[in-house]
Amino acid sequence: MRTRPLKVALLGCGVVGSEVARIMTTHADDLAARIGAPVELAGVAVRRPSRVREGIDPALITTDATALVKRGDIDVVIEVIGGIEPARTLITTAFEHGASVVSANKALLAEDGATLYAAAEQHGRDLYFEAAVAGAIPLIRPLRESLAGDKVNRVLGIVNGTTNFILDRMDSSGAGYSEALDEATALGYAEADPTADVEGFDAAAKAAILAGIAFHTRVRLDDVHREGLTEVTAADMASARRMGCTVKLLAICERAADGQSVTARVHPAMIPLSHPLASVREAYNAVFVEAEAAGQLMFYGPGAGGAPTASAVLGDLVAVCRNKLAEATGPGESAYTQLPVSPMGDVVTRYHISLDVADKPGVLAQVATVFAEHGVSIDTVRQQGKDGEASLVVVTHRAPDAALSGTVEALRGLGTVRGVASIMRVEGE
Amino acid sequence: MRTRPLKVALLGCGVVGSEVARIMTTHADDLAARIGAPVELAGVAVRRPSRVREGIDPALITTDATALVKRGDIDVVIEVIGGIEPARTLITTAFEHGASVVSANKALLAEDGATLYAAAEQHGRDLYFEAAVAGAIPLIRPLRESLAGDKVNRVLGIVNGTTNFILDRMDSSGAGYSEALDEATALGYAEADPTADVEGFDAAAKAAILAGIAFHTRVRLDDVHREGLTEVTAADMASARRMGCTVKLLAICERAADGQSVTARVHPAMIPLSHPLASVREAYNAVFVEAEAAGQLMFYGPGAGGAPTASAVLGDLVAVCRNKLAEATGPGESAYTQLPVSPMGDVVTRYHISLDVADKPGVLAQVATVFAEHGVSIDTVRQQGKDGEASLVVVTHRAPDAALSGTVEALRGLGTVRGVASIMRVEGE
Numbered sequence: 135m136r137t138r139p140l141k142v143a144l145l146g147c148g149v150v151g152s153e154v155a156r157i158m159t160t161h162a163d164d165l166a167a168r169i170g171a172p173v174e175l176a177g178v179a180v181r182r183p184s185r186v187r188e189g190i191d192p193a194l195i196t197t198d199a200t201a202l203v204k205r206g207d208i209d210v211v212i213e214v215i216g217g218i219e220p221a222r223t224l225i226t227t228a229f230e231h232g233a234s235v236v237s238a239n240k241a242l243l244a245e246d247g248a249t250l251y252a253a254a255e256q257h258g259r260d261l262y263f264e265a266a267v268a269g270a271i272p273l274i275r276p277l278r279e280s281l282a283g284d285k286v287n288r289v290l291g292i293v294n295g296t297t298n299f300i301l302d303r304m305d306s307s308g309a310g311y312s313e314a315l316d317e318a319t320a321l322g323y324a325e326a327d328p329t330a331d332v333e334g335f336d337a338a339a340k341a342a343i344l345a346g347i348a349f350h351t352r353v354r355l356d357d358v359h360r361e362g363l364t365e366v367t368a369a370d371m372a373s374a375r376r377m378g379c380t381v382k383l384l385a386i387c388e389r390a391a392d393g394q395s396v397t398a399r400v401h402p403a404m405i406p407l408s409h410p411l412a413s414v415r416e417a418y419n420a421v422f423v424e425a426e427a428a429g430q431l432m433f434y435g436p437g438a439g440g441a442p443t444a445s446a447v448l449g450d451l452v453a454v455c456r457n458k459l460a461e462a463t464g465p466g467e468s469a470y471t472q473l474p475v476s477p478m479g480d481v482v483t484r485y486h487i488s489l490d491v492a493d494k495p496g497v498l499a500q501v502a503t504v505f506a507e508h509g510v511s512i513d514t515v516r517q518q519g520k521d522g523e524a525s526l527v528v529v530t531h532r533a534p535d536a537a538l539s540g541t542v543e544a545l546r547g548l549g550t551v552r553g554v555a556s557i558m559r560v561e562g563e
Numbered sequence: 564m565r566t567r568p569l570k571v572a573l574l575g576c577g578v579v580g581s582e583v584a585r586i587m588t589t590h591a592d593d594l595a596a597r598i599g600a601p602v603e604l605a606g607v608a609v610r611r612p613s614r615v616r617e618g619i620d621p622a623l624i625t626t627d628a629t630a631l632v633k634r635g636d637i638d639v640v641i642e643v644i645g646g647i648e649p650a651r652t653l654i655t656t657a658f659e660h661g662a663s664v665v666s667a668n669k670a671l672l673a674e675d676g677a678t679l680y681a682a683a684e685q686h687g688r689d690l691y692f693e694a695a696v697a698g699a700i701p702l703i704r705p706l707r708e709s710l711a712g713d714k715v716n717r718v719l720g721i722v723n724g725t726t727n728f729i730l731d732r733m734d735s736s737g738a739g740y741s742e743a744l745d746e747a748t749a750l751g752y753a754e755a756d757p758t759a760d761v762e763g764f765d766a767a768a769k770a771a772i773l774a775g776i777a778f779h780t781r782v783r784l785d786d787v788h789r790e791g792l793t794e795v796t797a798a799d800m801a802s803a804r805r806m807g808c809t810v811k812l813l814a815i816c817e818r819a820a821d822g823q824s825v826t827a828r829v830h831p832a833m834i835p836l837s838h839p840l841a842s843v844r845e846a847y848n849a850v851f852v853e854a855e856a857a858g859q860l861m862f863y864g865p866g867a868g869g870a871p872t873a874s875a876v877l878g879d880l881v882a883v884c885r886n887k888l889a890e891a892t893g894p895g896e897s898a899y900t901q902l903p904v905s906p907m908g909d910v911v912t913r914y915h916i917s918l919d920v921a922d923k924p925g926v927l928a929q930v931a932t933v934f935a936e937h938g939v940s941i942d943t944v945r946q947q948g949k950d951g952e953a954s955l956v957v958v959t960h961r962a963p964d965a966a967l968s969g970t971v972e973a974l975r976g977l978g979t980v981r982g983v984a985s986i987m988r989v990e991g992e
Contacts, residue, residue: 283877448712
């Protein structure tokens with residue numbers, strides 16, 4: 135084994151960073167044996183240097199992250215600060231100054247992964263980011279490497295723990311969205327400002343990363359259709375139950391049937407209780423991958439948290455260090471297919487639509503006509519009436535989303551339709 | 564991209580080999596783009612050269628596998644013939660003559676992996692074998708690489724599809740073992756001679772491979788305690804149901820509580836219906852991995868079959884070819900912990916025991932005394948009597964297997980115990 139240690143700079147020392155530093159210290163011998171050389175924490179860049187950080191030599195702490203990545207003797211930079219800047223500049227600067235990078239930064243990778251990949255390639259460095267998607271669950275490496283000889287057609291997953299916790303609570307207790315969010319906040323599953331989670335931004339970033347890797351093409355955050363779960367109601371959840379389904383916030387990346395384009399989207403959807411994703415509880419994550427030869431694979435585990443995310447970071451650290459010692463690099467960007475990303479309107483899916491309608495003869499015929507005019511075929515209709523009001527629950531067959539949403543718009547214009555109580559896609563069948 | 568192709572020799576052209584050859588042809592452009600160079604099938608060694616092999620140039624077919632691996636211009640040998648010899652000699656000869664190896668040979672890796680690793684290391688070649696365990700499910704790479712910065716404490720999995728199919732049928736239809744085996748045979752899930760599957764040899768080989776990688780130590784097939792499922796009865800399955808459990812053939816690899824030894828075993832066990840492994844149906848495989856930082860991960864998918872296994876082989880082929888081009892090698896054997904493998908008697912587990920006893924006063928006291936004398940604490944007892952006969956169902960607390968099996972031996976010697984109707988371990992709680 136080489137005795138001269140590999141030097142690691144840690145950018146960020148919050149929940150994940152402090153756990154990375156802790157494990158690097160407590161498991162130093164194991165890491166050295168697996169890498170073939172010891173690793174040394176050479177510097178830790180933080181915003182608040184005065185905070186006490188147990189187990190970290192205060193001499194390593196700096197507020198000057200730029201100077202740290204420019205030192206020139208750093209082998210690997212671990213970036214766990216998140217956000218676009220200064221993370222992007224720090225990473226590209228690290229590449230310029232001889233370091234490879236392990237990052238957990240999903241927002242940056244989804245926003246501008248191409249710049250990072252290009253800089254890594256230009257300087258002959260590694261860019262690894264297992265921790266950016268689904269925490270500890272090995273997902274990036276299986277997609278980039280294990281399935282490199284296969285053709286992935288679909289990725290369908292629960293990639294945000296906060297929203298899964300909220301939906302699980304709504305499902306199991308009948309709570310409304312606000313009540314479930316309050317519980318998630320109280321238990322530390324949701325942040326004080328939950329926007330990134332509940333509006334689906336976090337899941338959309340992960341969908342962009344997964345789609346890009348799965349389909350060997352570039353997919354950016356802007357390419358991902360995104361709907362959050364703030365409008366999911368206890369009534370939606372009850373409707374789902376009546377259909378033998380539950381509601382999950384899904385990230386779905388698909389290759390079009392003709393293979394000539396891809397789509398990526400995040401939205402709440404009803405999935406059958408018999409689907410393995412339906413039984414993913416609390417803040418757990420799980421991702422289904424459908425590949426041509428492999429068939430259906432599922433990866434399940436904790437999608438967030440300091441220790442699980444640190445596990446993913448350290449797995450990447452071992453790989454990047456091994457590559458350094460071998461003077462090689464791992465797989466870089468694979469975007470050779472250059473498939474276009476189609477808009478949401480082209481996605482083929484099914485809708486579950488609840489309408490409040492006037493309780494009089496002919497309403498169903500009117501409604502059915504609107505569906506037919508838009509080329510949308512109806513699977514089932516359930517009609518309930520009371521006190522002159524009635525509700526119609528329509529589940530469609532598969533159709534392009536544009537036709538489905540066009541149908542809903544036209545329904546809103548019907549005089550006999552008092553309102554559209556809920557619309558939700560049905561997936562996983 | 565490099566234009567000179569990498570040359571691949573295929574040893575074996577059965578269910579898996581023919582699928583590998585097919586995908587190498589139909590997806591040649593994708594493989595070339597992902598590797599950075601084209602790959603060319605340079606030779607296919609078979610036993611029966613006269614058989615028609617669609618899509619394979621007859622000029623590539625040879626019966627002389629040794630000459631093929633000695634050609635000197637082969638970059639990668641794919642070994643899918645199975646068995647110990649001639650596979651072992653062919654693989655080591657391939658290493659000597661410049662090739663890296665992708666193998667699906669679980670029996671050989673479990674029996675003598677050390678020889679293969681040493682030969683690969685000596686000649687600076689790669690040995691990859693994702694396909695040897697759980698077919699298409701990425702498991703070896705996640706354990707070797709993704710979790711390389713973590714500490715795995717337990718691997719618990721369903722790694723044999725044939726036996727899972729049989730147990731699933733017994734569970735869902737109430738069929739006995741023979742009947743379920745017949746159905747598995749008729750549907751092609753069981754081979755004409757099902758011994759390797761039903762006696763647990765196949766699962767034990769996989770357990771040895773998984774334990775070795777998970778714990779960074781050498782575990783051979785002989786180190787794995789093995790019990791098949793031929794003695795599992797419809798009555799056992801019914802007992803499991805009454806306890807809220809089902810029966811699965813599990814491969815279990817554990818680090819001892821003190822961290823100083825490991826165990827590996829394969830046997831039928833009751834697991835709670837709430838455990839994710841309980842809902843793994845038909846011939847699917849699934850493996851739970853518990854790691855210190857990552858927590859509980861699960862990997863699920865098809866565990867066998869031509870196309871899924873070929874997917875794993877081709878993923879390895881891409882990795883090995885990339886390494887060749889980079890003049891590097893992937894991770895080799897990691898056995899630095901050198902932990903001893905403890906015998907089954909040291910494993911801490913729980914027993915579910917059904918006894919046929921005389922229906923008279925004092926029997927329970929006698930039985931309870933035997934448990935106490937062996938230091939085994941009883942969790943629950945259920946007593947049923949009719950016509951002078953009675954049955955006692957005892958579920959124990961956790962105890963060393965030696966104490967549990969000693970208890971059972973002593974119970975057999977009691978005059979009031981007419982017979983031990985069934986013994987099964989309880990796991991996954």
